[in-house]
Amino acid sequence: MSETWVGKSLERVEDESLLRGLGRYADDLAVPAGTLHAAFIRSPVAHGIIRSIKTDNLPDDAVVVTGEDMLQLSRPFISGVKVDAPQYALAVDRVRYIGEPVALVLAANRYLAEDAADLIDVEYEQIPAVVDPEAAASGNAPKLHDGTDSNVLHEREFSYGDPGTAFATAAHVIETKIAYPRNSCTPIEGLNVLAHYLPGDDAYDVTANFQGPYTLHTVMARSLNVPGNRLRLKTPPDSGGSYGVKQAVFTYVVALGIASKIAGRPVKWVEDRLEHLSAATSSTNRVTTLKSAFGNHGKLLALDYDQLEDCGAYLKAPEPATLYRMHGNMTGAYAVEHLKIRNRVVVTNKTPTGLMRGFGGPQIYFPLERLMDLAAAQLGLDPIEIRRRNLVPSSAMPYRTASGALYDSGDYTGSLDRAAKEGGLQALVEKRKEARAAGRLYGIGCAAVVEPSISNMGYITTLLTPQQRERAGPKNGALATATVSFDPSGAITVNASSVPQGQGHRTVLAQVVADQLGVAPKSVVVTSDHDTTKDPWSISSGNYSSRFAGAVAGAAHLAAGRIRDRLARIAAADLNVTPDEVEFANGKVFAKSNPDNALPIVRPAAKAHWSPLSTPEDAGDGLRETEFWNMPELTEPDSEDRINSSGAHGFIFDFCGVEIDPETYEVRIDKYVTMHDAGTLLNPMLANGQIRGGFAHGLGAALLEKLDYGPDGSFITGTFADYLPPTACEIPHLTILHDCSPSPFTPLGAKGLGEGNCMSTPVCIANAVADALGKDIATLPLTRSNIATLMLEDEPAGRSQPQTPASPKATGDGHAMTGQGSTLVPATPEDLWAIMLDESKLAAVIPGCHSVKRTRDNAFSAEVTMGIGPVKGRFKVHMALSDLIEPKSLTLTGGATGPLGSSQGSGYVTLTPEADGTRVDYTYEARISGKVASVGGRMMDGAARTLINQFFARLSRQAGGQPPAQSPWTRLLEWLGLKS
Amino acid sequence: MRLLDADSRHTIRFQLNGKAVEGVAAPRMLATDFLREALGATGTHAGCEHGVCGACTIRLDGKAVRACLLYAVQLEGRNVQTVEGLAGHDEELSAMQTAFRKHHALQCGFCTPGILMSLSQLLEEEPGADEARIRDCLSGHICRCTGYHGIVAAALEVFEAHRRSGGESGRERTDV
Incomplete structure (x- = not known):
């Protein structure tokens, strides 16, 4: 029997080059002769009218591109919400956030371009800015876009089941109000674009460290005013991290494309750290009022979300997707029949938001899982017990949620119990007792989360009314693409439209394909760069919504299976057996009944190229198979706004113990346990790497990270000394546990797992801190100064009372x-x-x-x-x-x-x-x-x-x-x- | 130090990973840009260009320094080691590089070169470093992918092996 590879912790094929410093990141690639380098002139004010852009001090031949050029040569970016609030790649007439690109200037190198940028004189007439989403949504706030009635650009209400009756008759109604802050995953490599306009073809040839989603290819092509086949978008072999963030490069593809067209030269731009922190993108900040109806015995009957989503200055595609990605799973891990949602999207004078690891998850799970703790306290139940009583039972799988998600598999209660037992919850409870007896501030927190993966292309259309959707036509599915080919030497190459950003897709795809074809993974070459002109792809391609393991690896598995079937037909003739008797193992094809009757796999593979007339007709010609895999479960929203927003749903249960230093106000994580059920693990070492990475982002969001603004819209966290990603000293030991309930809906039974801790960890830590301090926590991050504010303030009136976000002033007035x-x-x-x-x-x-x-x-x-x-x-x-x-x-x-x-x-x-x-x-x-x-x-x-x-x-x-x-x-x- | 003319370009000669190199740079050119663009040593990455993230860390006469906070002209006459020098083209990976692969200490790999350079100095100078000291050394680097777990595990394994073997295994690679 051949050795199988899926499920093994293979070391990565990517690492050999990366460890030697021989990676091929965007900035390492060759540029065409004559390439010019761009520097941006960015708005220093949060809100203002551009009165003039003077370039008198520049040499006559300097190329300066402004919003006026964008108005002439490009179209505004399309967005999911049809409102008159256009955004171009460079600001037109008015700036709406600090760091907004106003103009760009080209020069022989970046140093000279920055010199030139300093000589450009832009005059702004400052107008009042609005930063706070609730203030922006109020009637008397400065309005950002003249073409809209207010700063609220979208509003919809949803009702599932009978929430009215549930609330009216509930034994307990418990409410919380949360202000979830802005943060960013800040990849260490910034955005990078090389754009070359080809006048002979009226086409753009672009290399950018884009990560998808490829819906944005359409957005870019439309903005550049060309059909999709005239925007050739290539991604480099290596990418220095993304976590969603590099989706934001798309506006710069348009800016640089137009600049190349004007200059008649290829142009390149590399984002610097200040540009990245101030203007690349951000998670949304969201103000949520969440009401819950509980029956006796802690049964959660109904939820009522009022969400005010702050998308920054423009609704930049794919926003307001953050608000709708979780629409199917708003009830989390709990069986709740009655659900009410009011969604509003507001614009403020801050950086436009976009993809971010966890996308929409932390914003719903923070209120939901805080609420469960508040309810436990009010109902006199243990926080874990109240969750346990409400978890979706395994007997109900696959389970249809109130708002339409189809949870594929899982034994949530079993996973919770196993985590508590094997993670040592009881010992932690004992420890808390001892610590408290000694007068120390020790708390335990937990969180139960359903982690969605493989986004439905149609979820964003939930923001439309059923009538509007009817007119627009359905959007659904989540096509994943992979290609497996044998070349004339019999060697295997795999390509997928997965655009990896460091996860190790090349290694995993080699494992998957090796299993199908009975070869060693190291003999399979997987390419990681992607080219929209030459490689297969589709609208949902890209590296987002944790779709790789479930969707893309599954597509590669199916493509390899198809090529295997064809090879079996070719080999069958040579082995004198029927195709169904041909086996693949150890680099050979052989007869099942007589393994000595064997050929090296390269023989039938090469034969398909060298002797196509000698292969059976039903084996087809050419040895390349592309699979476009789809999920039939991912239908469009129905007439009652139910949407299966994601194809697979994993389960996470976290708990942790924290201690707070009463003198330094530091939150120390004493122990953290995370239980994941993400179905089949394709490579457990890499899976754990994703969990640890997501945990580090979640911990940063909980304790350290916030993209912060002054009340006038000044951006005040523009360096890594102000915006604080955790270092090796801040990340505690993490205990990871796995359960395995394979997804019945994905080819390999795998589900996404890299984003879950961004959803569970912030609230798990907040719950533990709330437990330690005996106070409500309504916002993050729990920095020392914010903990100090919490500890020094008067006792709140009651734990279930909504509380104003802790200490916005701690850093808000820093400027x-x-x-x-x-x-x-x-x-x-x-x-x-x-x-x-x-x-x-x-x-x-x-x-x-x-x-x-x-x-x-x-x-x-x-x-x-x-x-x-x-x-x-x-x-x-x-x-x-x-x-x-x-x-x-x-x-x-x-x-x-x-x-x-x-x-x-x-x-x-x-x-x-x-x-x-x-x-x-x-x-x-x-x-x-x-x-x-x-x-x-x-x-x-x-x-x-x-x-x-x-x-x-x-x-x-x-x-x-x-x-x-x-x-x-x-x-x-x-x-x-x-x-x- | 030489007096430099801001408007002229200056010839710079130094040892890069054991080989004599030469290039021309304006006085304001950063060492990161010079290494990458003039010398093609693209393993040194610019992550923040204000000395916090550590991705650009190189060794200058043995000391780990931020290349983004150095001018190219400051490399003149010095002994410079970058990630490309930890294992030559035809050499096997160093013990630390091998341990990084084994422990999944890198994902996107962008911060990795700088981390390897800092750890190579620590291994030479403080082979007895414990986990707390290793984490302290790593606190000068930001890795957004791994949560540092694999990095610490890899370093601990190499430091331990280094101690057991009497200090020979790590030094041979860093003697440039």
């Missing part, structure tokens, strides 16, 4: 600064006064000043170069002096704008004569936005102090005296030769 100081300047108040009102002298006093102009009485404009933290740039400064009491005091108001951002502020200065000169006292407040706020937040106060000290040192010199008294710090720096 605002105030300060005061006093310094002694060796000059008279009159001399200082004269300098401060004389533009010719001010130029020498303001640090980094190039010129000062008087614009009117006591108002000046200046050109100044300032450096803050890692960035340095030229700013236009305008300031006005008022409340002048000569020579005693004045108020200074003004601001600075430049490519790095803008500031607005005011200061009050008093001059008091003293024996040795004048004592200058000052107070100031300033708000900063743009790039400076994104990357320099932590350094802002220090930078401001340095600038002020420099100002007074220069003021003293200008007044003819010595610099003011120095701080010991300044003297030390001078002594070290670091400061003059």
